[in-house]
Amino acid sequence: MTSRNAPTPTSAPGYDQSLGLLMNDVVELNSKSLFNFEPLRQKQEGDPEGLWEETFRSHKDSKPKGPEAISLDIAFPAARHVYGLPQHASDFSLKATVGNNISSEPFRLFNLDVFEYETSSPFGLYGSIPLLVAHNAKATVGAFWLNAAEMWIDVDKSARGTQTQWIAESGIVDLFILLGPTPTQVSEQYAALTGTTALPQLFSLGYHQCRWNYRDEADVADVNAGFDANDIPYDVIWLDIEYTNGKRYFTWDAAHFPTPEAMQHNLRDHGRKLVAIIDPHIKKDPAYYVQTEGEKRGCFVKDKDGQKDFDGWCWPGSSFYFDAMSPDARQWWAEQFALTKWQGSTPDLYLWNDMNEPSVFNGPEVTMPKDAIHFGGWENRDVHNIYGMLVHRATAEGLTARGKAAFGSDGDRPFVLSRAFFAGSQRYGAIWTGDNAATWDHLRVSVPMLLSISLAGLPFCGADVGGFFGNPDAELAVRWWQLGAYTPFFRGHGHLDTKRREPWLFGEPHTSRTRAAIRRRYALLPYLYTLFRQANLHGLPIMRSLWYEFPHEEAGFAIDDSFMLGPAILVAPIMEAGAQSRSLYLPGGSKWYDGITGEVMAGRGGEAQVAVDMDSIPTWLRGGSILPLQERPRRSSAAMQGDPFTLVVALDATSQAVGELYLDDGKSFAFQRGVFAHRVLTFTDSVLANAPYVEAAGKAYNPGNEVERIVVLGLPRGGKWQVHLQGAEARRLEAEPGPLTLRPGLPASALVVRKPGLQITGSWSLKFSSSVS
Template sequence: MAHAKSRSKKTILRSVLALGLVLGCVNAVKREDFKTCSQSGFCTRNRAYADMAKEDPKWASPFQLNPSSLRLKEGILTGDLFNTQESQQPASSAGLGFELHLLDNDVVRVRVNERDPIHPRYDGVQDTVLIKPYGFATEANIERLQKDDNGILTIQYGPNNRNTVRISSAPFKVEFLVNGVPTVLLNNDGLLRFERLRNKDDGVLGENKLVDQASEEGEGEIETQVEKSPLELKLEENSWEERFKEFTDSKPRGPESFGMDITFSGINHVYGIPEHATSLSLKATRGTGAPYSEPYRLYNLDVFEYEIDNPMALYGSIPFMLGHSKNNTAAVFWMNAAETWIDVEKSATDNNSGLLSWIKGKKPVQAASTKTHWISESGVLDVFVFLGPTQRDIFRQYSSLVGTTVMPQAFSIAYHQCRWNYNTQQDVAEVDAGFDEHDIPYDVLWLDIEHTNGKRYFTWDEAKFPNPADMQQGLANKGRKMVTIIDPHIKMDSGYHVSQQGADLDVYIKNKDGTSNFDGWCWPGSSQWIDFYNPKARDWWASLFKYETYVGSTKSLFTWNDMNEPSVFTGPEITIPKDVIHYGNVEHRNVHNLYGTMFHSATAQGLTERNETNQRPFVLSRAFFAGTQRYGAIWTGDNVASWEHLEIASPMLLTIGLSGVAFSGADVGGFFGNPEPELLTRWYQAGIYYPFFRAHAHLDSKRREPWLFGEPYTSQIREAIRTRYAYLPLWYTLFHEASIDGMPIIRPMFTVFPEDEAVFGMDDQYMVGDALLVKPVVKPGVTQSTVYFAGTEKWFDIKSFSVQQGPGAKEVDSPADRIPVYQRAGTIVPKRERIRRSSKAMENDPFTLVIALDSKGEASGKLYLDDGETFNYQHGDYILREFKVSTGTLSSRSLKPTTEPEASDFMQHKAGLRIERIVVLGLAAPLKQVRVADREIEVGCAQAAQGGHYVCTVKEPRVNIGKDFDLSFV
């Protein structure tokens, strides 16, 4: 009876917690549910170590590299690393192994691991994150290798030997120099700390608890206890079992954290390490005047209604940081999927730079720097260093390791309509008809958890959705798709086929005992979680998407992976306990931040394998890590219908894009709450320039389909969405670029104008590719906006064609029906201006080229085109064109390598689609004549309302989008 009573209380507690998560959503985030650094033992210990170093003017790292142990062979330098302060050694005292990998793409990898630990430290992140084995630099790439008498080893590498890595032995330090100037420094401040695995009674490594002193009588030595300082006591805090609120982390292997400082020398702006609701240029967390007192935390968590301007952890984690100055660009990737904290400290001067930087007026000042301190709970120290030299080089190098954005289906970059929940099949039909009635295009309608039979995924509520296949076909007839939600928690129910199959295959995450299945609470109630580290689990999960298994699904149905941090209502910090066990006896603490990506990957595999139609998958994920971009899109989670959340969406998405995940968006309108009409309209106007464009709303939010607020809002939202559809050829071309070289799709201003210091911290405006400048309106009642026009060329308003001249900030109109968007002089943008009900309905429509001439009368742009659906593009079935204007001639040429096979008949048909209009901006005088071959083409010109330039439109030039041509302007 006592057991039954206890079970009843537990069930009631779970029900209350789950209900609170649903009904309590209207409240602000409960910060007390999530740890601060002071509540995290390993963060506290490593931060205390940093404080000790800072307080000691004679501090030097206790780690030393044995110079005689260094060996360089086939691109890998190895050596022995020791902590000279370790007074107590574990059972095996072989020290640490140091490795430096010189990669053939001019990237350097630095690793530190225990030589012979009592338990193997987890080192499997690389098997999931890195896309393939990389090549090593050859002797030809390493021109100079020197070692001096002080044990300092120097290696030059990279293009023209511009890069140097310098390894100091005592104290241990690794410096990366560009053209002789220190740029990235590892352990420069001596904060390397490595908690080696040990038995619980071995004491604390590196801490001298006893000292020897001579007795007063001179009769030998006695041991005397030394009183420890508060900081020294913190070095032992929560080393083993650790409690947070009512939860206990058993930590069976004890403390195993490590930390190290990384300095960006001569660089004052650093970016990256998403996901946080904060500025693009990362704010300081330490030092005088630091805006934050907490480190940035990377630990995937379900933090609904998250606060803005806060370094709290959110749904995703990517430990990639990029630093940029006028003179240098560099980046690091800290490859670790355990909980990680990062301190940032800005320094006005940098004694490591060795050079003076110059500010306006040629006044010499010491270059600024940024010091960062990285702390991870477990695993091995594994960091990649990228020196560019350009940002594009860094994106290419980084993506060569972790992968590029997968080329999406064309429909997925159009407009998505979602809420929790469209209630019935009739509701779906009425919403779909509403878009047609109000002449608003859309491509995808989404269903949240209420479409299932009692939160059992891969099922339908037959009373509400009696004919799901017919429902999907009705959408497909208009070129539209459907997305349903599928989460990683599986309802415990022996009558539920997915639950029972998972139990029979033994593919659920285990409790800390390693034998019983972990049981937590989520939307279905008592649930179990798929262990995607088990290969058997991944293949089984993928098989569930087959049409005969997922009954009611069709080829126009795609997938939304939510709650995959994973979110566990009854777990510590609303997630899964760290000491549960994955396949291979791996503790969850080692792989937490990768769990969502593993789920994402298995789902994408299922959608790819479900049929023989060669379809690309579309899967949206909430949790993410480095490499997520290989599987689909992500979004910024459960935001709020507020102006502040609209404002923070831009820097969040820019940061995520810089970190390798190009396909991202924020819920348009805000998930929680009810946006007033002006806010909703402004959010649509901003959202059409997110790579992933979806409106979404909470269960308790009022319905807000685009036509429900009446005029003028319906017309303003319609015009915004139609603008997105007009620019789909540009978006698709940018996705292709991202899939090739890892370039972000929406780009911070500093990536396009890397020498303009005025834009280094700018995140309230950004670029779409290199062509469009976007300035969202994020305050109510605004009709004038301050826009910074970088560079020395002109910028053309995409609606009125009025001109602004850079550089400098200008006040421009931002009326209620549009936000400021400008096309940059020197660019050519492809469009489709016949807007139909869906992107599929537009796929055979003609094109428009908008040419913005620069001061030399030149411009260029690209267009990528494939079938928008299959993988045939991987076999050469695509069109890639470059358009150029030079010396009065517009030319079109293929950029497709000659080694690629000829396009199929289908793509030859696409190549025959015509260009129906060419719009030329920036002309000093109207065009008199336009000719193609021997034909003269009709042209009409008018002077722009502002700027004094002429806008000329060439109608029906009778040239094809995929064929070579030369069109002359006179």
């Protein structure tokens, strides 16, 4: 069954057009003849032990269908680097698991709640996406095996590129080869199969403050006030499991949260939201309405005999598990989020699904037995990895329905964070990398982890800032905030046993540094939101590896200690204590500007050693980019809605640049009926132009925000520049040399146009001319 892929026409503009000719060498299926499967059979005398029943510690798997495994091999003869297969706490470029002198388990895909996970391991974690991406300087391809059973993948790197062998415990071969040949095309092809990212609410791109646990309503109010007192923006405060009445989700602990609605109103009045945790395990308690309702309606996963509801232990003790495979159970679950149903909830309350691998404290490997029965008679064995996504989905659908009930047809976009995930989770919300630890190792591994998840079509992801277990010292905490500000989902979180660590608690000078990092995040929100729109339209990642943006530069293929935030910002986090400098790779052929000073990097990139201090982490603006920013510090994203914009134009070596801006109400589904503004900004031939985005010209959204500042980096020096508005209302604008950022002590590295009197959503063009003779 050897099959080679036929050449595929490519339409990637600006990419290597010769690729089509090379496709023959890109993917091979079954070249090692490892395609194999267990035929279904009847149990017979003399079958080897383990075929029909397996024991693991005190657990017994009844394996009613006997052996069902299926395997195949995929080779990438021209690729030395393969990526993806999240979730693993390991390098972004996947290490070989077989070969000379290599002793490793294969990469495992099996959603598990792993206590204090290690930072260099192929072991399965909370989520699984069976997508592998191979890349070389000429082509990018993907292989996606849609199968939710436990899977093991061996990676073998030989002289003939990379060979992989995949084994699933059960299921069928539903294999998709994504032919690229560009990284973005692989993303688009994968999104065509599994969906693109739901456009998140703007608030969810702000800073989230979480802790297990904010104790009571007074604590929530104090933390909320603390952010204002310290002039640090944030959008959401989170409640972990202790807010409930005895871990009964959809209830409140009356002693500590007697007036949840008033608490949410207070947050709302400060432009902020509340997120509360709801897990899929439902306490077994006949006096608990959710349990009795679910039981009556048959909404729980069954045990191996398919009759009784499966009973497992989690936070509340003995619990049932919501059967997310069942459409009816999902409907029932979604109904729980109605404002009329969930007492104490308001439209400013959003959601967090944890423990949805699912976590079963007394189960094998802390999860559900493989022979437990889901809706449709499916064994957990067959659907295990998809369960968490379906919980995520049902919760998001519940919030969507709630929004439509509360606000009419434009509704309210859901926000749900999930720990477990699968291919397609991007359609339902954000995920995070679970229970990490306050160590430099965990800070370091968060970057490759997030790059893998992002590449696998799930861009709305983040790691707990500060580290969940243990206490970060001030330096580690500050470095984590500085990195987290450039990751798609940005949330500080900590374990019950850790010291409090709200951003001001480390004292000065740490508070100022943290404030600066979080404010930087908020300044970038227009750029970030635009990236999310591109993810929503095309399935592109937000956080990208260097090779994703610079696919020809082999020097970047293994780099996972720095990354691109969208196409325009290179982020080089500091991930060791006491760093005085760090080395980084600035892809050549681009002009790079220091993200704070605006000074251009000498030379043409490549390896560089840069000095660092504690005030920020190195970031670089890519020449050729235009970034829309909102630089006024505010207490929340909601409070920024009326603020003017800054446009940062970072010219490339040919004095050109391009960027875009997407704007809508940040909240409802009105954008789906065209209520948005999507602009394209270009700088060519000394003219900066703002025009409608070519693909989708939304007309109806025009909030009227002004441009207060245009900062141009990379104009030829020496001349006195004049800037004129062109067209019917032609006039000269004020412009003078100034700094990139409004901070003391920075050089006048840019030309700054002062108060041009233009609307950000308007069409206009500005001519830049030098008066020097």
